[in-house]
Amino acid sequence: MSRPNGPGTGEGGNLGSTVRIGLLKAMMLSRTLERACCELNPRWFPAEGEEGVIAGAFFGLRSDDTMAPHYRGPFLAYALRGANLSRLVGQALGKANGYARGRALGFTGPAAMGIVPWVAGDLGTTIGVATGCALGFSYEGSDRVTVCSFGDGTTNRGDFHEALNLASVWKLPIVYVCQHNQYSISLHASEVLPIEHLSIRAGSYGMPGLTVDGNDVFAVHTAVRDAVARARNGDGPTLIEARSYRLGGHWASDPGGYRLPEVQEAWRDKDPIPRAISEMVDAGDLTQHEIDAMWDEVRHAVDEAIAIAKACPDARIEDIGSDEVFAEVPDGTSAHLGARSGSWRA
Amino acid sequence: MSRPNGPGTGEGGNLGSTVRIGLLKAMMLSRTLERACCELNPRWFPAEGEEGVIAGAFFGLRSDDTMAPHYRGPFLAYALRGANLSRLVGQALGKANGYARGRALGFTGPAAMGIVPWVAGDLGTTIGVATGCALGFSYEGSDRVTVCSFGDGTTNRGDFHEALNLASVWKLPIVYVCQHNQYSISLHASEVLPIEHLSIRAGSYGMPGLTVDGNDVFAVHTAVRDAVARARNGDGPTLIEARSYRLGGHWASDPGGYRLPEVQEAWRDKDPIPRAISEMVDAGDLTQHEIDAMWDEVRHAVDEAIAIAKACPDARIEDIGSDEVFAEVPDGTSAHLGARSGSWRA
Amino acid sequence: MARLSFAEALVEGMRHELRTDERVFLMGQDIGKMGGVMGGSRGLIEEFGPRRIRETPISESAMVGAAIGSAMVGKRPIVEISFGEFLPTCMSQIVLQAANLHYMTAGAVDVSMVLRTRIGDGPYRGHPQCYESWFAHVPGLKVLMPSTPTDARNLMIAAIRDPNPVIFFEHMWLYHGVREEVDDVPVAATIGKAAIRRVGRDVTVVATGWMVHKALEAAETLALEGIEVEVVDLVSLAPLDIDTVASSVRRTSRIVVAHEAWKIGGIGAEVTAAIAEACFFDLEAPPVRVGAPHHPLPMAKPLRDAFVPDVDDLLRAIRQAMAS
């Protein structure tokens, strides 16, 4: 694995056993939760194979930090922040119990928990918003940070460029994690990216950039943890390219005829979860028995969440309407006429 | 002068005497023409000091290549393409004899001559259009190329990023020249750019990037000539950062109170025109007498252009209207109702 | 006569021009080996290969810039922005470059490009924003929204041949939702003409895209009650064929304008205002507009269904127009 610019992989040994167990469990939860969503919703975006990146990026943040996860696999980030699993599954199903009451895309996050939510589908724009959260932290002089992830294909959007430049000029406390799964829908990275390593793009902004093995959750987490520490310390942003592979289709029902089954199989062998498990068993962190118990626990939690979500009513038309188009203007600041029509139907 | 990525400066000796004389004369023309525009129009954008970049970038192209010059000092590029000086001066004055009949910004180019014209003021977007010209050439399999220049500040626009990436993915025949004058209006590069050398941004697109001394017209031209040859040869785009300094204000009447007079004076001493002259006199290319004659010739041409332009009527309201909002649809392709109102006044 | 879906008809139109004009090519994301977004370019990569069916990075602004520049040097690009929701990412190229170039250069260059994009609610629940009225506001753009397979094919041909920038809106519900016998001989349709889809003497309903079909359904229902609805399909939002609408209104004296975009500031505002100006003394009742309610577009299916104006909304609006 090349390291164009900064420290690299293989520092998993650095992490204490509690953190390692936490990372493994996070990956297990992500795998289980996202598989369930894929089964329940054929248009869900499978994150299978990329759990090392997601868990490594969002594990261990402070509750006052903000998270802006990529749309592929974000439920883990929300869960780490304390989101209720049945409300998340409800979102994937379009149920009334979702955090956005069915208004936003299913993969949106609970914004009140310091999550940059998905309120639209235009890739790249959330990178700018996440950067703005970091500006807010810098402005207030706090040591809060933002972690923002996005796909490899999204780094070709102008918004990526503008946001990273601004973050560097202002030395904002943000860590950018590229969840590099080698694909943008049907297009392989080699068709749309003229470079092998996205971490080199950090050089355009004078920020550290590094490439890590995204299927090594410990390596990802070590890199992000160090970058978070830099950011907290006022030393500015970092770009981390975490290389992995999208084992599933672009969406759950995508037959993926645009790629070779043998390549897919080869990547299946690099699955980050068995890899972490075998490392941890070898290191004596966990026994096979404990691992089985962790799977059981995670499966039980997800099954319960599914049962609750399924029992919920579908999103209700009473929940759309002109309320909350605008936040209410507090008294004494400005009187306010409000939107013209009070009802949701024109 | 640093050279992050590729060959560098000081190859002026490479150039034949005819080319060297041509470059000098081009700089003289640019200086004279643009000074006149500044005198005639307080909102003109002075290019004084940056002639090395402009002449070096646009001299010696084929007539079937396209040029997309930066808005600061583009008249030289147009003149090299054969534009009529009095029509250019007319544009700066808002006269009816301008190429766009007063419709476009004064610094717009004669599009029919293979120039990407300025039809709006949003910086960065023309980089995408210029890249499209190169796509057209690549698509048709010709060896035509595009040279596109822009300011240092403009490289922070998302459009810069998207265009250079696309050009590299498709190996388009285009040379990007950053006319780095260290300022974006009142902001020094150090306030808005987190890196010293913009040529490093080429690395994000896997294209060659190099930094040249923009006040050394021969160095600029050598670098562009080589990059043009690469592009013609099907080897793809290049980014050249040509470092110079804006001796005047952002616009002619800008007092420029945001910078130090002593720095300005130091740069005045590096003026690319006396520098080229003294090199050429030393090398025996030209005598002082010949140089005086060149200045006379250029001044005469510009004086004449001014006189003609001044005598022209102002842009005429007959020249606006709904004609040419749309190009006419040729017979047999599709009947066409045209715009609703035939007159220019609603 | 082949029975074509809307999507197939679109592909037929592009295929015809790709075959007959070497200058024509298509750029977009996932338009090749995946078969196109929602099948919107199915089969083209096999016939024309990657030089003419060009996959692009996620760089919408550069994509449109590339189309403009290549058009300026004589090509006839079709650039596909996968969904209308992504138009805000490339507005400068569209409204400041493409729209201005011919006029601002006093006619020195043409920008013969087509920008195709998918909008509207449909089987695919994502990215359906309907921003078409923005483009109708900006001079220099032609803005089309076909509602039938025949128009999809023949307007696509006309758009490609047109020497001007054409924004081509493809409604997602129509894609696989309507089929029609389409004449075997492709012809270039006339850009800038509205179409009367049903003749009626009592009330004029002006609609776009999927709403045209809903209006025809509403008309069937009302015919049973003896109300004869004339349905005008705008087809072209710019140039706007207000003459066809006006002459219909002069016959019916009543107008309802319906679209899926937000009512406030939608193209219906322009049609209503233009008719109020032109046909004030012909109207016997206030005009009625139907459009989406003024809040952001929700995503869950029941909310989406409630958000998008439907046949009931049209029936209510038409009855209101008939009431006074």
Place this chain on the structure above:
Amino acid sequence: MARLSFAEALVEGMRHELRTDERVFLMGQDIGKMGGVMGGSRGLIEEFGPRRIRETPISESAMVGAAIGSAMVGKRPIVEISFGEFLPTCMSQIVLQAANLHYMTAGAVDVSMVLRTRIGDGPYRGHPQCYESWFAHVPGLKVLMPSTPTDARNLMIAAIRDPNPVIFFEHMWLYHGVREEVDDVPVAATIGKAAIRRVGRDVTVVATGWMVHKALEAAETLALEGIEVEVVDLVSLAPLDIDTVASSVRRTSRIVVAHEAWKIGGIGAEVTAAIAEACFFDLEAPPVRVGAPHHPLPMAKPLRDAFVPDVDDLLRAIRQAMAS
């Protein structure tokens, strides 16, 4: 009472909030040591320093994104897009992020930001595009266009305090072109209210920005002929105070709607359509719209002058409204 220009009043409004609310800061290009674009932030850097008056790169989309994100974590950013012509470069942030966030999160976050920008013809001959109707079409945005120094200051204060995204259009001709005695005590104006600038019984003229002043001039002229014009300044384009317009029209029975933006698809289309719906039986004459002709905005001064609707255009329109 101080006599303030429009630009000075804007700065006063920002200064007041910067002084009283530590969460408020301003971002933009050339807003500091240069004294602001056209003096639009003069003196602020001296008083508040570079932490609160933040110079930015030429990255409009990131600037708006930065405003949104910082608002989400509790700040009150004002982001300055130097000119309206650059709004197309940051549309996604405005219409898909800022506008949607509060609604789509079911109220979980507020986006308390002001986006200020300069539009319209004026002493500065560049970048004057008037795209305001695009924003009025999109739910979730408040859209303001003051026409007087008092409103400039007091609406700026209200916009900064408002917990929602407010797009604040500053007309360039007004900047140094109008002065007014402004009450010493700054107050937050009410957002969403139109203002009757002149009372008249014969015809209602609805206008925005500089056109309000032209309408007042036209009204003076027509008063000499015995025609009493009521001038309504929209002030707020979203929410649109159609009630104030409608009650004026109910008194006068005639309406002219005027703005500097292109007539087709401008905010005047919405006002005209809404009034045609609401006041159909009150109107005695067809509504008349005044707006820019439907071609791109030319740059040379005489062409610009001819392009921008003027007092003569208004006089003609008002006489037309009075004729039938």
